[in-house]
Amino acid sequence: MSKAGWIRTLLLVGAVGALELACRTGAIAPTMVTAPSKMVTTLIKTLQSDEIGMHLRHTLSAVAIAMSIAIVGGFVIGFVLNWVPFLRRAFSPFLAAYYAIPHFAFYPLLIVIFGLGPVPLIVLATLFAMVAMILATMAGLDRVPRVLLKTARIHRLSLIEEIWRVRLPAAAPHILSGLKLAVAYSFIGVIAGEFILSTSGIGHEIAFAYDNFDNPRMYALILFVLGIVTLFNMAVFAWERRMLRRRGA
Amino acid sequence: MSGGMLTLRAWRDPILVAISLVALWQVLHEIAGDSAVTAPAPTLAHLWEMIGQARFLPHLRETSLAFLQALAIACGGGVLIGVVLGGHKLTGEVAEPILVALYSVPKITLYPVILLLFGLGMPAKVAFGALHGIIPVVLFTMNAVRNVNRTYLRAGRAMRLTPAQTGWYVLVPATLPEIFSGLRIGFSLTLLGTMLGELFASQRGLGFLLMTAIDLHDVKTILSIAVLISIFAIAANAALLAIDKHLHRGAAPEVSGKP
Amino acid sequence: MIAGAPRLAAVGDEAAYKIHARLEGVTRVYPPRAGHAEVHALGPISFDLRAGEFFSVVGPSGCGKSTLLDVLAGLAVPSAGTVEFEGKPVHGEVPDGVGVVFQEDASFPWLTVEDNVAFGLRRAGVDAAESKRRVDFAVAFMGLRDFSRAYPSQLSGGMRQRVCIARTLVMQPRLILLDEPFGALDQQTRLLMGDELLRLWRETSATVLLITHALDEANLLSDRIGVMSARPGRFLDIVETGWPRDRDSRLAERADFGAVTSRLWSYLRGESLRALGQGTAAR
Ligand SMILES: Nc1ncnc2c1ncn2[C@@H]1O[C@H](COP(=O)(O)OP(=O)(O)OP(=O)(O)O)[C@@H](O)[C@H]1O
Ligand SMILES: [Mg+2]
Numbered sequence A: 001m002s003k004a005g006w007i008r009t010l011l012l013v014g015a016v017g018a019l020e021l022a023c024r025t026g027a028i029a030p031t032m033v034t035a036p037s038k039m040v041t042t043l044i045k046t047l048q049s050d051e052i053g054m055h056l057r058h059t060l061s062a063v064a065i066a067m068s069i070a071i072v073g074g075f076v077i078g079f080v081l082n083w084v085p086f087l088r089r090a091f092s093p094f095l096a097a098y099y100a101i102p103h104f105a106f107y108p109l110l111i112v113i114f115g116l117g118p119v120p121l122i123v124l125a126t127l128f129a130m131v132a133m134i135l136a137t138m139a140g141l142d143r144v145p146r147v148l149l150k151t152a153r154i155h156r157l158s159l160i161e162e163i164w165r166v167r168l169p170a171a172a173p174h175i176l177s178g179l180k181l182a183v184a185y186s187f188i189g190v191i192a193g194e195f196i197l198s199t200s201g202i203g204h205e206i207a208f209a210y211d212n213f214d215n216p217r218m219y220a221l222i223l224f225v226l227g228i229v230t231l232f233n234m235a236v237f238a239w240e241r242r243m244l245r246r247r248g249a
Numbered sequence B: 001m002s003g004g005m006l007t008l009r010a011w012r013d014p015i016l017v018a019i020s021l022v023a024l025w026q027v028l029h030e031i032a033g034d035s036a037v038t039a040p041a042p043t044l045a046h047l048w049e050m051i052g053q054a055r056f057l058p059h060l061r062e063t064s065l066a067f068l069q070a071l072a073i074a075c076g077g078g079v080l081i082g083v084v085l086g087g088h089k090l091t092g093e094v095a096e097p098i099l100v101a102l103y104s105v106p107k108i109t110l111y112p113v114i115l116l117l118f119g120l121g122m123p124a125k126v127a128f129g130a131l132h133g134i135i136p137v138v139l140f141t142m143n144a145v146r147n148v149n150r151t152y153l154r155a156g157r158a159m160r161l162t163p164a165q166t167g168w169y170v171l172v173p174a175t176l177p178e179i180f181s182g183l184r185i186g187f188s189l190t191l192l193g194t195m196l197g198e199l200f201a202s203q204r205g206l207g208f209l210l211m212t213a214i215d216l217h218d219v220k221t222i223l224s225i226a227v228l229i230s231i232f233a234i235a236a237n238a239a240l241l242a243i244d245k246h247l248h249r250g251a252a253p254e255v256s257g258k259p
Numbered sequence C: 001m002i003a004g005a006p007r008l009a010a011v012g013d014e015a016a017y018k019i020h021a022r023l024e025g026v027t028r029v030y031p032p033r034a035g036h037a038e039v040h041a042l043g044p045i046s047f048d049l050r051a052g053e054f055f056s057v058v059g060p061s062g063c064g065k066s067t068l069l070d071v072l073a074g075l076a077v078p079s080a081g082t083v084e085f086e087g088k089p090v091h092g093e094v095p096d097g098v099g100v101v102f103q104e105d106a107s108f109p110w111l112t113v114e115d116n117v118a119f120g121l122r123r124a125g126v127d128a129a130e131s132k133r134r135v136d137f138a139v140a141f142m143g144l145r146d147f148s149r150a151y152p153s154q155l156s157g158g159m160r161q162r163v164c165i166a167r168t169l170v171m172q173p174r175l176i177l178l179d180e181p182f183g184a185l186d187q188q189t190r191l192l193m194g195d196e197l198l199r200l201w202r203e204t205s206a207t208v209l210l211i212t213h214a215l216d217e218a219n220l221l222s223d224r225i226g227v228m229s230a231r232p233g234r235f236l237d238i239v240e241t242g243w244p245r246d247r248d249s250r251l252a253e254r255a256d257f258g259a260v261t262s263r264l265w266s267y268l269r270g271e272s273l274r275a276l277g278q279g280t281a282a283r
Helices: A003-024 A036-048 A050-083 A085-098 A103-114 A118-142 A146-154 A159-196 A202-211 A215-245 B003-032 B040-052 B057-087 B089-103 B107-118 B122-146 B150-158 B163-199 B206-215 B219-250 C065-073 C113-124 C128-141 C157-169 C187-204 C215-221 C249-253 C257-282
Strands: C018-030 C039-050 C054-058 C080-085 C088-090 C098-101 C175-179 C207-211 C224-228 C235-240
Touching: A003 A036, A003 B089, A036 A215, A050 A085, A050 A118, A050 A159, A050 A202, A085 A118, A085 B003, A085 B219, A103 A118, A103 A159, A103 B163, A103 B206, A103 B219, A118 A159, A146 A159, A146 C098, A159 A202, A159 A215, A159 B107, A159 B163, A159 C113, A202 A215, A202 B107, A215 B089, A215 B107, B003 B040, B040 B219, B057 B089, B057 B122, B057 B163, B057 B206, B089 B122, B107 B122, B107 B163, B122 B163, B150 B163, B163 B206, B163 B219, B206 B219, C018 C065, C039 C065, C039 C080, C039 C207, C039 C235, C054 C215, C065 C080, C065 C098, C065 C175, C065 C207, C098 C157, C113 C128, C113 C157, C128 C157, C157 C175, C157 C187, C187 C207, C187 C215, C187 C249, C215 C249, C215 C257, C224 C257, C235 C257, C249 C257
Parallel strands: C054 C207, C054 C224, C098 C175, C175 C207
Antiparallel strands: C018 C039, C018 C080, C080 C088, C224 C235
16 A cells, blocks of 8 residues: 555544544534444444345445446437537537536426336436436547547448447547446435435435434444445446556556 | 627527527426426416515525535635645645545435534535535645646746745646636535535525425426526536636647647 | 559650559648638649659648648548549548558557557458467567567557557558658667668568658658648659669768758758748748
């Protein structure tokens, strides 16, 4: 590990230790924050109940669906927009303003339309995640160096071969970074939606525990969600790095 | 090319966007019906009427105040932290992965913690909005400061500039475009965070109105408020984007080939 | 080696030679783009590329050399005029048997040196054993043997350019177009690579068109040198060097060598000044 890595680890461990100490000594009231050790023990207890498994399944399946639609759909749409100048001109103002809109303001509307359940969550998360993929795909295809396309023509590649052998690999770094964002945004969309208004899912469980003043359970679940999502994001990140490392990117 | 044509072209895109959005809305209405999506015209009329009502204004003020305070913290604090992290290499390396990780987790899960720390009400919303907005500002500022070309600083020394002059004539112009891009994204995310905060456990503000409208199944109000927020967000973003482009005008064009 | 149907030159030419490629009244005008008037980049230009010759093009920066190469390779359509390769018209389609090394780095960053060099062979369906033989030879020939498993990002600019040359050579093209292939190399390596190129040219009897900035290099390598005017590029003259086919960099020691370079320079001094003037006037 690098020097910065060691310092970071020490810092995080120290922060957790300090929090533990502050909670134990009563410097921080248990009505505010529970001690990290208690978060962990409660988490273990919570995970042993099967009801949490159900919530976890709901959340993860919604995320998985939203993520798949966002990645595949975003890639296809990005590709088509890049290919057809007219469509691109028509849509690019939408795309430029897209992430300025606070999407969650439309969540109540989605609930009215689709009812309480997984569908509005999936729609919200997909809408949130897909455009990142569209933008990344377009940016990647835009930046394919022209001389590589000329090289493809010199080798007399067919259109399909040119796309598969030259355009996509050349655009891959951008596309992968869009994929990484789409994964993170799908999690954010689903869990935030569950949190605001939902009948199941991990986000809902956290909100429920908060409403019932069940702090230990709430903190345990927060720890759990942040842990899972960070692990997942790190896995995608590591995968992306492995894909790109040899290019020296 | 005449000036008239230029302004026409500058306005063409936004107008087209607005028209097509309203058209899309109308189509959705035709498909889904009044109980799910109300038509544009009556909704906008409802919005207009709502804005005129006295009981609406306190909510608007609450949200605006929360947003502005959060924005001030996100921008001011973000630039400050970013400059420190960018200027001191090791600190930046320690902090960056934490910031990136924090950027991509669902921060809503931290909201209960903020509520417990700050209590229900304005401070919690401000803190939550600022939490969303500050990260991109820090990351962009850090990178801007980090990537200042060392040769510029050497050139400054060669021209015998004082540190203050170096700061003002070299560092600020060199980093401003990147920092501003961060501020623009910070603006959007602060708005998102503030709204998110209001949707949960809130007793005042536009988010609160949205949630009460759900209970009443009042689609017209839901849409009105969502549209109001979106118009504000898009207009502000367009203005910021224009400034952003202006600041980036001297930057090297996108490279299409490799060095 | 030369397939297709290279035509015999018209009767009356001083020497009977075969025409490998022919440009007739070719111009290239880039259409106007946002905030830019149209650019007349090239021509009208007419000339014949003789089969098996080593032809160099020199000219001031921005005079349309790369554009000429694009048109000749079928990568760009001429705005007027016709291009022929081996008796068949070229019109926006790259004909079989043409290899190009571009001015910019065109190595694929996602492939190793080996895979980069083998790229065209795999697409053309050359069998694995033959493909491996050719790739190994070309990689060694270009001095990249120790780097055959490396990715382009691990190589210097000059080495990457050599990867691109190897990738072109393995296809055994009958017409090789080289756009400043040695631009990123130091002077010594440049001279050696020039010698290698000459050797290769002799052994394969391919036709070579080389674009270069270096007058000495053009002089040393070429049978004929086309001297281009400032934009829009036209041939001011085509200089015949008359060097023996069996030559290398020691040619530079000959007494008459300097005379050719001086002649090239006397053409180009004025043109380069004009090209510079265009730039300052445009500002
Ligand atoms: N895609 C393009 N669109 C518009 N103009 C172009 C394009 N490519 C080249 N030009 C213009 O055509 C002219 C000739 O360009 P070209 O690249 O052929 O010059 P060159 O002789 O190869 O220059 P150099 O020696 O610097 O490589 C230049 O003035 C350039 O600005
Ligand atoms: Mg060129």
